[in-house]
Amino acid sequence: xxxxxxxLKRKAEIGIVGLGYVGLPLAMEFVESGFMVHGIDLxxxxxxxxNQGISHVLDVKSEVLKKAVDSGRFKAYPTYSVVxxxxxxxxxxxxxxxxxxxxxxxxIISATENIAKRIHKNMLIVLQSTTYPGTTDELLVPALxxxxxxxxRDLFVAFSPxxxxxxxxxYNTRNTPKIxxxxxxxxxxxAKTLYEQAIERVIPVxxxxxxxxxxxxxxxxxxxxxxxxxxxxxxxxKLGISVWEVIxxxxxxxxxxxxxxxxxGLGGHCxxxxxxxLSWKLKALNYNARFIEMASDVNTHMPxxxxxxxxxxxxxxxxxxxxxxxxxxxxxxxxxxxxVRESPALDIIRLLQLDGAVVDFADPYVPEVAIEGQSxxxxxxxxxxxxxxxxxxxxTHHSCFxxxxxxxxxxxIFDTRNAYKxxxxxxxxx
Ligand code: SAJ
Numbered sequence: 524x525x526x527x528x529x530x531l532k533r534k535a536e537i538g539i540v541g542l543g544y545v546g547l548p549l550a551m552e553f554v555e556s557g558f559m560v561h562g563i564d565l566x567x568x569x570x571x572x573x574n575q576g577i578s579h580v581l582d583v584k585s586e587v588l589k590k591a592v593d594s595g596r597f598k599a600y601p602t603y604s605v606v607x608x609x610x611x612x613x614x615x616x617x618x619x620x621x622x623x624x625x626x627x628x629x630x631i632i633s634a635t636e637n638i639a640k641r642i643h644k645n646m647l648i649v650l651q652s653t654t655y656p657g658t659t660d661e662l663l664v665p666a667l668x669x670x671x672x673x674x675x676r677d678l679f680v681a682f683s684p685x686x687x688x689x690x691x692x693x694y695n696t697r698n699t700p701k702i703x704x705x706x707x708x709x710x711x712x713x714a715k716t717l718y719e720q721a722i723e724r725v726i727p728v729x730x731x732x733x734x735x736x737x738x739x740x741x742x743x744x745x746x747x748x749x750x751x752x753x754x755x756x757x758x759x760x761k762l763g764i765s766v767w768e769v770i771x772x773x774x775x776x777x778x779x780x781x782x783x784x785x786x787x788g789l790g791g792h793c794x795x796x797x798x799x800x801l802s803w804k805l806k807a808l809n810y811n812a813r814f815i816e817m818a819s820d821v822n823t824h825m826p827x828x829x830x831x832x833x834x835x836x837x838x839x840x841x842x843x844x845x846x847x848x849x850x851x852x853x854x855x856x857x858x859x860x861x862x863v864r865e866s867p868a869l870d871i872i873r874l875l876q877l878d879g880a881v882v883d884f885a886d887p888y889v890p891e892v893a894i895e896g897q898s899x900x901x902x903x904x905x906x907x908x909x910x911x912x913x914x915x916x917x918x919t920h921h922s923c924f925x926x927x928x929x930x931x932x933x934x935x936i937f938d939t940r941n942a943y944k945x946x947x948x949x950x951x952x953x
Contacts, residue, residue, distance in 0.1 A: 535611055538612040539615060543564075562597065576590075610645065646679070648679070698723050839935075844878045
């Protein structure tokens with residue numbers, strides 16, 4: 524039976540490399556569609572928890588994971604040995620930036636090399652990790668190609684960007700349209716056939732680089748628009764205008780406008796990072812992607828801007844930050860999730876500490892963070908404790924916060940998220 528038939532009959536066995544917020548939900552969808560799925564993750568303790576049906580991923584409930592494991596159609600492994608026996612492999616490993624802001628491709632390279640050692644006829648390999656255009660053709664294909672396997676006949680390679688929005692209650696892996704682009708048309712067709720078994724809408728594009736670029740456009744679009752609206756916030760403050768009122772009114776335009784909202788900076792492991800993959804690649808082509816760099820500059824300076832505002836707010840009551848007690852409300856990178864990667868809250872805490880403040884944070888989703896190697900534990904924001912702080916700053920507006928109680932018991936509040944739609948005497952807004 525050829526690979527396409529195996530996929531259509533759901534007899535193809537699927538390997539998913541990387542069982543994080545992308546790989547694990549994807550694995551569950553293929554199990555749900557009747558496939559045998561083998562997860563691969565180098566984090567042995569994560570593999571152990573997964574095989575016990577304990578999920579570490581916000582969007583995968585443990586009961587769903589346990590049902591998949593108990594069905595015998597999903598198992599996780601800490602090594603690549605199982606790749607020899609699978610028909611399709613989907614790579615969902617991280618693509619962070621190095622501290623020098625150039626892409627760290629080590630996870631993709633390592634996964635590819637381990638797959639290449641176990642490559643066989645009639646195999647489909649799909650890269651999902653967000654990366655610069657050209658990665659699949661330039662890095663994966665040379666490593667996977669062998670003399671006896673012809674691309675598009677015996678071996679199929681494609682790129683398909685992930686579009687996971689952690690915590691999104693409406694859109695999930697199954698109902699979010701999926702882009703696929705293959706090294707050859709038959710590679711595209713094979714990848715499309717696979718994803719169509721588990722995802723409602725699959726959209727083919729003409730090449731891997733196109734598919735890689737689609738993802739970067741999506742996330743650069745967000746980063747640049749967030750950078751723009753952060754700059755508009757700075758401008759509005761100088762003009763004595765509420766940026767929140769301006770955006771709300773502009774959003775009444777039924778066409779040609781899409782609201783973004785200012786904030787304390789850009790968090791997460793995608794939006795702040797993905798656009799820099801593009802600007803890095805373009806530097807190699809001797810082109811400077813000015814919009815991307817400018818937006819990144821505005822966004823990365825927002826924590827500093829917020830701290831400057833805190834100094835000025837404290838001034839209004841003749842207090843200085845040095846020696847004051849400040850409470851940061853919310854440190855996750857966005858509301859109602861536990862992830863603190865690239866969270867601007869961490870920068871705000873560090874900068875306030877550098878200016879001599881005693882800083883605590885209250886975040887029911889995040890028990891502890893490390894600031895410059897020092898551990899800081901979450902405190903409870905209660906009517907009593909709030910009174911002991913000179914200022915509270917809303918950095919991440921979790922829906923579980925009791926904003927009325929916070930406002931009633933805080934001396935000063937700096938609201939960077941428009942949590943307080945109606946003003947109050949002790950509330951200052953971005
Ligand atoms: N943010 C703002 N203002 C806005 C929107 C977001 O300051 O108007 C901030 C958030 O507070 C957060 C950061 O930007 O710190 C990223 O926010 P996000 O909503 O883009 O959240 P992510 O990074 O978890 O998820 C995004 C996906 N989100 C949406 O499309 C809504 C999507 O862009 C990608 O699928 C995903 O990154 C990814 O994995 O690439």
